Each structure stands twice: as C-alpha cells, then as structure tokens.
Amino acid sequence: MAARLLEVYLDLLSQPCRAVSLLLGCTSIPHTVRTVALRRGEQRSPEFTKLNPMQKVPVLVDNGFVLKESDAILKYLASKYDVPDHWYPRQxxxxxxxxxxxxxxxxxxxxxxxxxxxxxxxxxxxxxxxxxxxxxxxxxxxxxxxxxxxxxxxxxxxxxxxxxxxxxxxxxxxxxxxxxxxxxxxxxxxxxxxxxxxxxxxxxxxxxxxxxxxxxxxxxxxxxxxx
Structure with a gap:
C-alpha cells in the first residue's frame, strides 16, 4: 500500500497558517510544508491558483484530496488522523x-x-x-x-x-x-x-x-x- 502524502501550503506570517502548523507540530502528523510567500505574490502563480482559485493559504493536499480554509483543515486533520481527542472532541x-x-x-x-x-x-x-x-x-x-x-x-x-x-x-x-x-x-x-x-x-x-x-x-x- 502506498504511503500517504500529506502536503500543506503555508506562509507563517498568516494567522490561520500558524494555527495549522501548530496542530501539525503538536500531533506529529507526518507532512511536508510547501511555502507560499504571500509578500512575493506566490499565491497568484498559475500552479497555486490551480490548487486554490481564491489564491489564499492555507491549503491541504492529502493523497490527492485538496482542502481549503483553516477551520476545515484543522477539523479534517483532527478527525482523519489519530490525534488526542481533546483537540476536537468526539463527544x-x-x-x-x-x-x-x-x-x-x-x-x-x-x-x-x-x-x-x-x-x-x-x-x-x-x-x-x-x-x-x-x-x-x-x-x-x-x-x-x-x-x-x-x-x-x-x-x-x-x-x-x-x-x-x-x-x-x-x-x-x-x-x-x-x-x-x-x-x-x-x-x-x-x-x-x-x-x-x-x-x-x-x-x-x-x-x-x-x-x-x-x-x-x-x-x-x-x-x-x-x-
């Protein structure tokens, strides 16, 4: 079975990107960070625009599944991966x-x-x-x-x-x-x-x-x- 490939597109000057980065760091979910430098306009590149036509970060790509919006990304990570329940309780x-x-x-x-x-x-x-x-x-x-x-x-x-x-x-x-x-x-x-x-x-x-x-x-x- 092929290993999962989780990528996150972030610029840590962005508040929602930092929230995603913190959860990934605290839970040790294996991932790769792809930096998108907002100050250089990299979010407007054709490659990134294909991922997110809104040209915003963060963006998550999980084995081909593309997800936008920090709230959705955080809840997806907490629900999909084996993280401590307190992050997004099941109760x-x-x-x-x-x-x-x-x-x-x-x-x-x-x-x-x-x-x-x-x-x-x-x-x-x-x-x-x-x-x-x-x-x-x-x-x-x-x-x-x-x-x-x-x-x-x-x-x-x-x-x-x-x-x-x-x-x-x-x-x-x-x-x-x-x-x-x-x-x-x-x-x-x-x-x-x-x-x-x-x-x-x-x-x-x-x-x-x-x-x-x-x-x-x-x-x-x-x-x-x-x-």
Missing part, C-alpha cells in the same frame, strides 16, 4: 463548543485582530503612508469589544476557550491575537485573564509556539528598528 457537546467558537471566530476575533495589523503594519509598509490613527482607534475599539466577549462568553472560569483542555479553537484564537505583535502591539497587555490563557496555550504547545511565530517576531523587531 457531541464538547465538539459543539469548539464549533461554537470557530463559527464566532470568523466574524469577530479574526477580522478585528487582523484589521489592527493591516492598519498599523501592512498598509503603511505597502503604501509608505502614515498610519491612519482614526481608523486604527476604531479598529482597536472593535477588537476590545471582542476581547470582552472572549472573556465573558468563552473563558469565564475555565482555563481554555472550550473547557478544561486546549482545542483547535485556542489555536485559531491565539494566532489571531498574536498578529498585532508584528507591529509591536500586545493587545492583551491590559487583560490579565487573556494573558493567563495565552500563557496556558503557549505552555500546552511548547516549543512549537515560538517556532510558528518566529516570522512574526522578526517582523516586530524590524518594525522596532525603524523607529
């Missing part, structure tokens, strides 16, 4: 809690944290124009509202977003909330409950956390050097 109520957060995530944590990074780092870098402080202030206010809801709706008195153990939800969330750090902004610095949660996530994934975020740390250091 229906526990699994539903993960699905509840991931559904909320895509219209709350993801766009609001990403917008801060786009306004503070990406647009000024691409255009050479100064940060639009008015738009940034509004984006930070939207993100702050999201962080309040994360604490009150999801963390409450439990250590992780969906219960007592780390899940896919925590990976998606932490990678988004780390993203503004690329501009030197720690959006959790005034939120001790979320700081403690981030520390628990970092401890749970171990060395994979800093490895996945190395490109973001490098961007932060370059931004600081320009100041």
């Amino acid at each position: 229906p109520e526990k699994r539903a809690r993960v699905d509840e957060y991931t559904a909320w995530h895509h219209s709350n944590t993801r766009p609001h944290a990403a917008k801060v990074f786009i306004l503070e780092v990406l647009l000024p870098t691409q255009t050479g124009s100064p940060v639009d402080e008015g738009r940034l202030s509004r984006a930070l206010s939207e993100l702050d509202d999201t962080l309040v809801k994360m604490e009150s709706m999801f963390l409450r008195r439990q250590p992780f977003l969906c219960g007592d153990d780390i899940t896919l939800a925590d990976l998606l969330a932490v990678c988004e909330l780390m993203q503004p750090l690329g501009g030197g902004r720690d959006v959790l610095k005034d939120r001790p409950p979320l700081q403690r949660w981030r520390s628990r996530v970092q401890a749970a994934v171990g060395e994979h956390f800093d490895r996945a975020h190395a490109v973001l740390y490098a961007l932060r250091d370059r931004q600081r050097a320009r100041l």
